[in-house]
Amino acid sequence: MEDHLGQVFERNFGGRDVERVREYRVHKNKEEAMLKLNHPNIVKHFRCGNDDDYIFYKLEPCVASLDQLFLDPNDPKKYIGPMPHHIDALLQLALGLEHIHSKNLVHGDIQPENVLISVESAGKDETTLKWAKFELTRNVSERGKGKTHQLGGNNAWLAPELLSLEPNSNVKENNYNEAAKSDIFSLGLVFGSLFLNGEHLYGSMENENEISQNIIKGNPINMQNLDSILEIDGKLRDCYENDLLKKMLENDPGKRMTSTQVVSQLKAIKEKIAGKEKELLELCGRDNRLDLTEKIKKLIQFGINLNAKDDGGRNALHLMCRNYSSPKLTDAIQLLIENKTDVNAKDNDGLNGIHFLCRYHSSQNLIKAIQILIQFGIKVIATTNDGSNALHYLCRYNASPNLTDATKIFTKLGLDLMTEDNDGWSAFYYLQNKDKKEMKIWFDRVAILGQGAFGTVSKGKFGGREVAVKRVELRHVDKREEEAMLKLEHPNIVKLLHFEKDNDFMYYALELCVASLDQLFLESDNPKKYEGPIPRQIKVFSQLAKGLEYIHSKKLIHRDIKPCNILIMKSPGKNEEIIIKWSDFGMAKSVNEKGLHSWSGVRGTRTWYAPEVLEKLINGEKAEQEEFWGTVQSDVFVLGLVFGYLFLKGEHLYGSSETEIHKNIIEKNPVNMQKINGELRKYYEDDLLMKMLEHDPKKRITSKEVVEQLESINNKQQPNRKFVQSSSLKKKKNCVDYVPVTLRLV
Structure with a gap:
């Protein structure tokens, strides 16, 4: 790449681009701008050094510029890689420009070739647009007016107030009105170009003079083409309400939008589109025998991102292949893929569309659906996180009468019936065992997580995800635990995903957690000690209280509360949120309307009793009394x-x-209370702890009241929380929500 200042050489400095510029022609404006600007949508420049003739800048690597997106397909420089969804592309550009303006700078040379495309700089599978080329960048006053400067830039991308001036004229501050607003006009032109696939809103790119004249006259001759794109049944137009582009392209800069207003309106549009994306996922996530193609078409017309995913990483195609049992399945699959759904996208467990199809579909159109996915380029040989391919899923789970024909399709494409998954089982093994009672739960006999009197808990798999498998001898199965767990559906309660039995055992597939609360405080040399992140104490307390309040709302009492029955779980996905969950409901029991339960002997662990239970245990009282x-x-x-x-x-x-x-406990003497930090006691001892530890259960606070008081305490702690964040922990990312277990939790 070469311009009037110098050249850019690719991969010439430690694997990064280096820009070489003749020293005597370096723009001080550029250096000042680069030092001021630090934003994910602005290319980072790093001064590397200089020799006798050149100054070298190390640049953040990018794969292409925006104008390369619209080159002829035969042009070797054409960019054919991933792009952000249209609303994300627009918002990224607006956010970058807003940052430039917030530093009292104007870009001054906004055009597609100065927008660069970066892949995976913001994370895996993320594509980011970044502003570059700051040679014409200049300071503006607080009122948005420019300092004296010689005009520059491509005339096809300039605002009308600049084009109306004589070429190469000097612009004085008193007649350079609203300098930052000129950038907004140029940004509107770039937006139009994106919508029009490279075409200019004001004319043909082959005739720059025509474009300039039309800009001055306020005549966007290709706006009707844009209207027809946005007008698709009026749906996308609904999202871009109030004519965002027309406000950006207002000829009078005084009436033109600011970059902050552009960002604000785009965020509102994104929120509206996100609502429609959620609607699509919900539609595809329900089993339906009706023809959904018309409903899907209407949602597509809003310009939604068809690659949007739910919390499990599943997009509309995944959910369709999993749930949609209509004969119109193949039409719906084709509609999604033709509208740019990524056929090879994987969910959090590594499943693509064909895995879901083979796992869940036994309908007559299974073969046609497989063929359509293959036709649109799905990677048939792709494997999931547990090493399973489509043939494993087909042979393990599918009972379709078309099983043989489907197997032939896969083997012809190179899949081998004898290839083993990560558990060492082949598709042929699954096929051989199909007539036997199929166990959907698998567990690793060696990877034991815990052991009790009547059963063990091991690591295992269910439906392609890692789980904890509790195995209990049938004669020791406690129906109360099953009933309790089937009743309970709450984010702070370990979820029972599935249960089944063979001739000897009952198997429970439970959410897999990384540790129990007691493992926080094991000796440092103990291999079972939990060293991972934990939420702030107030957050841990709130989660526990909310879970217990929910249990009580279902007319149940836990009866076996202790640290080892409180589990720590990392939620799946990018953020890995830490969630605290109640577990082990073997002693759970129903209560009557007064919250009382009948007794058949004291249960629970001996150091974790309420006084009313402990007194009966010590006195040896019987249930019949x-x-x-x-x-x-x-x-x-x-x-x-x-x-x-x-x-x-x-x-x-x-x-x-x-x-x-x-x-x-009997003598109401919490001897270690004074060891609690005095500041914490101020919040908890009088306001909460002593109310929870009230000897008389009739005067004791309820679980619902505990939840309410924790919210109040959290509000009181906010100033302290801000102090911690801004001082000793401010360098730690997300320090407000998670801290290492070795730190005292605020």
Whole structure:
């Protein structure tokens, strides 16, 4: 690449581009701009050094410029790689320009060739547009007016107030009105070019003079072409309401939008489009035997991103191949792919469309659907995260009468029936065992996570995802646990995904968690110690309280609250949110309308009792002496013990030995309360902890009230939270939400 200042050489400095510029012709404007600008939508420049003739700049690597997107297909310089969705492309450009303007700068040379395309600089599969070329960048006053400067830039991309001036004239501040607004006009021209696939809104790119004259006259002759694109049944036009482009292309700069207003309107448009994307995912995510093609067409008309994904990384094509049982399945698949759905996109577990099809579809049109996906270029040999290919899924799960024909298609394309997945099983093995009782849950007998009196918990798989598998001998199966877990559906309760049995055991597939709460405080040399991130204490408390409130709302009492039954889970996806979850409902029991439960012997772990339960245990009272004893409030007391355990980094509030703990609970003496940091006690002891540890269950706070008081405490802690973020932890990303377990949690 060469311009009037110098040349850009690719991969000439540690694998990055280097721009070489003759030193005596360097624009000081450019250097000043580069030092001021730091934004994901602006190309980063790094001064590398100089020799006798040149100054060298190291540039952030980009793959192409925007004008290369619209070159002739036969041109070797044409860019054919990924691009952001149209609303994301527009918003990225607007955000970059807004940043430039926020630094009291104007770009001054906005045109497609000065917009660069960067792939994966913002993350895997992410494409980012970035502003480049700051030779004409200049300072503007706070009122948005430019300093004296000689005009430059391509005339096809200049605002009318600049084109009306004599060529090469000097522009004084007093008649250079709203300098930053000139950038907005040029940005509107770039937006139009994107919508028109490289065509200019004001004329033919072969006739720059025609474009300039039409800009001055306010005559966008190709706007009707743009109108027809945006007008698709009026749907996309609805999103771009209030004529965003026309406001940007207003001939009077005083009436023209600012970059901040452009960003604001584009964000509103993005939000509206995102709502339609969610609607599409919900539509494709439900089993439906009706023809959905017309509904999908109407949603496509809003200009939505057909590659938008749900939390599991599934796009509309994945969900369609999984759920849609209509004979119109093939029409719907074709419609999505023809409208730019990525046929090879994978979800969080590595499944593409053909994996979902082979896993879930046994309908008569299975063969045609497979053929359409192959026709549109799906990678048949692609494997999922567990090493399974389409043939594994077909032979393991599919009961279609077309199974043999489907198998032939895959083997002809190079898949081998004897290829093994990560578990060492081939498609042929799955095929051989099809007539046997199929177990949908698989577990690793060696990878044991925990062991109890009646069963073990191991790592396993269910439906392609990693799970925890609890295996219990049939004679020891507790129906209460099944019933409780089937009742409970809450983000802070471990989810039961599936259960099944063979001749000897019951198997429960549960959400896989990384550790239990007690593993936080193991010795540092213990291999089971949890060293990962944990939410702030107030967030942990809130999650536990909300989960317990939900359990109580379902007329259940947990009865076995203790740190080892509280699990830490990393949610799937990019962000890996840490979630605290209740588990182990083997002792859960229904309660009556007063929150009381019938008793058949004291249950639970001996150091995690409420006083009303402990007294009956010590006195040796039998269940028949009272019809009901123990309440949902018993859970609240033990939750208070867990809160204290966290404050004290693994110590018990009421002592160290079982005997001491029992004695102190009965005597209302939380001996270790004073060890809690005084600032924290100010928030918790009077306001919450002592209310949870109230001896009389009738006076004790409820789980719902615990949730409400935690919200109040969180609000009081906000100033302290800001202080922590802005001082000792400000260099740590996301330090407000997660900290290492070795730090005291605020």
